[in-house]
Amino acid sequence: MQIAKLVDTFFDVQVMLQYLPKIVEGFFLTIQLALAVVFAGIACGLALALLRVARVKAVNFFIVLFADVLRALPPLVLIFIFYFALPPAGIRMSGFVATWLALALGLAAFAEEIFWAALLAVPKGQWEAARSTGLDFVKALRYVVLPQAVRITVPPLTNRTIAVTKGTALGAAVAVGEILYQAQSAYTFSYNPSTLTLGAIAYLVLFVPVVWFGRWVETRFAWKR
């Protein structure tokens, strides 16, 4: 009796089928947003970490400042700043761009710290061996140090990337038509929580494999130092 009520409330198949196309639409938008965040964030983080290797004091100060502020700032606050606070200053962006930018900058900050820590973790002797054979600084970095550093970064970067991509749901707060937004507006129309269940299922379909992938990466890249 209780179970029947539960199923009726949260698993109303008719309602679910009705809103399935919307959720699927949101599903693909979530994937697009997540991929855009991952590529921009990791590329920007790597670039900053490499820039930091050059050890120019003034540049490094700003990199550290950037990384610190963006690691301390909740992503939703940043999204609101981009979406609500910038228009009065004449800068307008869509919810999609605001969410993408906020999440990508946040990921960049974490990725920069992860890459930087990994670059420091490569033993000094590797630099020396490479330089002693006549490879210049950039080539020693490119062919000897970076490949080893990247390997160290894989597990923490994977976990951080997964956490940040789940932040795509925050886009719902600024009307980005991703899964959660679609589920919420379907819920508003139907006043039936089965729409929320459908959204939840969509997230599980998307992220359970990603979490499992993260677990696999963690064991696969367990790196004896």
Place this chain on the structure above:
Amino acid sequence: MNDRPPILDVAELRKSFGHLEVLKGVDLQVRPRELVFIIGPSGSGKSTLLRCCNRLEEPTSGSIRVEGMDIMAPGVDINLVRRRIGMVFQSFNLYPHLNVLGNVTLALRKALNKPRAEAEEAGMQALARVGLANKAKAYPNELSGGQQQRVAIARALALEPTIMLFDEPTSALDPELVGSVLAVMREMRESGMTMVVVSHEMRFARSAADRVVFMDQGMILEQGQPEKLFNAPDHARLKQFISSIERH
């Protein structure tokens, strides 16, 4: 032993780390085909001297000439110089992400821009010289310490250097693996390589070195043929050092 101009000519070399002066004016000449052995207590500046010779450490003052060229001169291409100077480290420093052949050919391909086939041929020759041609596809962590150090020697040899620097090449090895590395070094000496070796292998020094240099507190205290230095040292410090080593 010969009067050809020195390959390595170090003069008045000084190096300080902060307030600590590690090298206090060192003069050292190494002639072609010569094997110079540097001994001395830890902290005497032996390794720093060696590492200054290819500017892994930046000397504070003094001059270093390699094949007559001042490598401290402004505008000198240090990467070019370093290809002429092979270096072997105490801790091997093989690249763990590359296989043995990849380790040996990296600089050939990326610094000398040789095509892969040519680099690999040179690499295989160098590996054959250290007796490890059959390990070309292995990764460093699959090799013993002695094998790793021989790969490191091959990595330097493949660049056909005119002089090789060895920084305690056997100190990180288990005793039973030391012999294989020394055998390779002996073979290099016999084929005419110019070598500077920082090491505690006194028996090898006695049998293979042309000249032994004793360093203490950042200076060269005494140098000469091994029999003279080991059997009739002039300085009390050297006498003390030799007896402390030979007690082991």
Place this chain on the structure above:
Amino acid sequence: MDVILQNFLNLKILGEAAPYLWSGFKMTLLLCMVVVPLGVAGGLAVALASTLKSKWLRWPVVAYVDFFRAFPPLVLLIFIAFGLPFLGLDLPAFAAVALAFLLNTSSYYGEIFRAGIESIPRQQFEAARSTGLNAAQTLAWVIVPQATRNVIPDLISNTLEVAKLTSIASVVALPELLYAARQGQALTYNATPIIAAGIIYVACLWPLVRLLSRFEHRQIALH
């Protein structure tokens, strides 16, 4: 320059919004003080359960952890806030947030504690048992203290994330700092309250970020 100050750091507006921001800040603080201990306690329970030998007890724990790690916390929160009333469970916003955070953060803290416990060599367990401690005492007095020490950086890192995450409570109208800032911004049509909230978050969480960097970087000179 003036336009920027007018729009982003308007002192007059800041003065008007200050009482809201202050009460929002207190709510955020209260939220942190409730959800962090809840999450740590829940995580410890999850980790201990995952050390159980029985496959049938361990399996549901792994499923629990993966389930809630796969869920974006905001989705979980919305589901609880909007869905549970249909079951006749009309939770106040604060309780809904606390429940969502318990489910989400306990699985993260749980993974961290599990890694810590697995890092303790088996001999520690055997040594403790050989002195007559029972299994529970061994866990409580020998294993967990060492495990915790081994994962302190991860615990701090996760706590930082939890503190940042409390901002999503604004979406279900819990009047915490970000919600108050949004209210202030909507009322004045001026960005100053949101910028101020951002500055408050950074000022409060920055020490944690620095602390983490200290843990992560053992300084090694590059060449």
